[in-house]
Amino acid sequence: MRRRVRDTxxxxxxxxxxxxxxxxxxxxxxxxxxxxxxxxxxxAPLPDPYRIWLSEIMLQQTTVAAVAAYFKAFTERWPTVEAxxxxxxxxxxxxxxxxxxxxxxxxxxxxxxxxxxxYGGRFPESAAELKRLPGIGDYTSAAIAAIAFGxxxxxxxxxxxxxxxxxxxxxxxxxxxxxxxxxKVAEMMPGERPGDFAQAxxxxxxxxxxxxxxxxxxxxxxxxxxxxxxxDQTAYPVKAAKKAKPKRRGAAYAAFDRSGQHIWLRxxxxxGMLGGMVEVPSSQWxxxxxxxxxxxxxPFAANxxxxxxxxxxFTHFDLTLEVFAAVIDETPESDGWWAKxxxxxxxxxxxxxRKAIDLAIAFQESxxxx
DNA sequence: AAAACGTGGCC
DNA sequence: TGGCCAAGTTT
Numbered sequence: 500m501r502r503r504v505r506d507t508x509x510x511x512x513x514x515x516x517x518x519x520x521x522x523x524x525x526x527x528x529x530x531x532x533x534x535x536x537x538x539x540x541x542x543a544p545l546p547d548p549y550r551i552w553l554s555e556i557m558l559q560q561t562t563v564a565a566v567a568a569y570f571k572a573f574t575e576r577w578p579t580v581e582a583x584x585x586x587x588x589x590x591x592x593x594x595x596x597x598x599x600x601x602x603x604x605x606x607x608x609x610x611x612x613x614x615x616x617x618y619g620g621r622f623p624e625s626a627a628e629l630k631r632l633p634g635i636g637d638y639t640s641a642a643i644a645a646i647a648f649g650x651x652x653x654x655x656x657x658x659x660x661x662x663x664x665x666x667x668x669x670x671x672x673x674x675x676x677x678x679x680x681x682x683k684v685a686e687m688m689p690g691e692r693p694g695d696f697a698q699a700x701x702x703x704x705x706x707x708x709x710x711x712x713x714x715x716x717x718x719x720x721x722x723x724x725x726x727x728x729x730x731d732q733t734a735y736p737v738k739a740a741k742k743a744k745p746k747r748r749g750a751a752y753a754a755f756d757r758s759g760q761h762i763w764l765r766x767x768x769x770x771g772m773l774g775g776m777v778e779v780p781s782s783q784w785x786x787x788x789x790x791x792x793x794x795x796x797x798p799f800a801a802n803x804x805x806x807x808x809x810x811x812x813f814t815h816f817d818l819t820l821e822v823f824a825a826v827i828d829e830t831p832e833s834d835g836w837w838a839k840x841x842x843x844x845x846x847x848x849x850x851x852x853r854k855a856i857d858l859a860i861a862f863q864e865s866x867x868x869x
Numbered sequence: 870a871a872a873a874c875g876t877g878g879c880c
Numbered sequence: 881t882g883g884c885c886a887a888g889t890t891t
Contacts, residue, residue, distance in 0.1 A: 558887040597876075634890090698887090710884080741884090811875090877886100879884085
């Protein structure tokens with residue numbers, strides 16, 4: 500039996516589609532802080548695995564725009580995995596504050612310590628080994644292996660799911676269709692430049708094959724795209740229906756000292772919502788539908804006054820937090836510490852807490868002006 | 870396997 | 881306004 504003649508696009512791989520993708524990437528790659536420019540030769544040195552790993556963790560379910568500033572801050576403060584491993588976990592979670600999904604920060608730190616202590620400061624180079632490290636799953640292990648180590652690992656993220664389900668009109672709903680998508684990516688994989696191929700596919704998804712109004716006329720995969728031919732691009736990917744978000748209520752208690760210069764903070768337990776993060780004392784809003792509200796839910800007695808409410812949307816519920824404030828004369832006999840208002844930025848407050856505290860401070864300042 | 874897990878931007 | 885979406889992982 501005769502073999503089909505192999506695509507003769509040279510280093511561009513076994514699939515014409517992959518060749519088109521790489522050629523597109525050579526002139527249209529996004530310029531991102533953690534990225535090396537496209538390498539048409541496939542011979543350039545690979546990027547620093549530490550920076551690739553850090554960027555990939557930050558980018559999980561998070562936009563490029565949100566990540567950029569954090570990536571800069573982290574790499575300036577901790578230029579190597581050893582430096583990050585030497586930091587306290589609380590420093591790392593504080594620096595992560597505002598980026599969300601805080602288990603990532605704890606896993607990031609744990610992973611840095613494993614790489615520093617168990618791997619001599621060098622990341623393992625295969626997707627299979629990388630996947631054993633905390634915070635690194637299917638996507639991230641493949642991405643690091645491909646981008647930082649040149650392994651032809653099939654990378655599948657949300658962008659690539661969209662591109663590939665359209666390309667092949669895959670009608671199975673996600674996430675069940677993920678193995679099909681991964682198999683298609685593996686089939687498309689070029690013989691060279693696996694890292695550039697992965698990044699190119701993600702860039703196509705992020706800039707051309709977008710959820711609404713995809714710019715198919717600009718797409719290097721247009722000639723191959725079944726959905727474009729059928730004209731039903733936006734019908735893909737098919738996703739399982741989402742559940743309704745419940746509404747929850749809770750309360751936060753902002754205690755100021757007599758000087759008005761300090762607020763009482765404490766650290767949340769490491770599991771669950773905002774795990775390990777700093778908060779103004781609050782009720783059990785994270786674990787019940789009607790978190791105890793009112794002045795009686797406070798961790799210590801004071802002349803609590805309700806000063807307002809803040810709204811905050813989480814992934815799986817919407818929260819209304821009643822905010823109470825009081826001035827107290829004694830340091831509470833409960834876990835926590837006085838934080839200087841001018842230095843709240845260094846405390847690493849998650850956004851929900853930032854909202855509650857901003858409201859409390861505004862109220863406090865309005866009282867002093869009277 | 871389904872649910873938990875943040876945040877901000879867009880239309 | 882509210883739902884959708886963004887380089888997912890863990891349990």
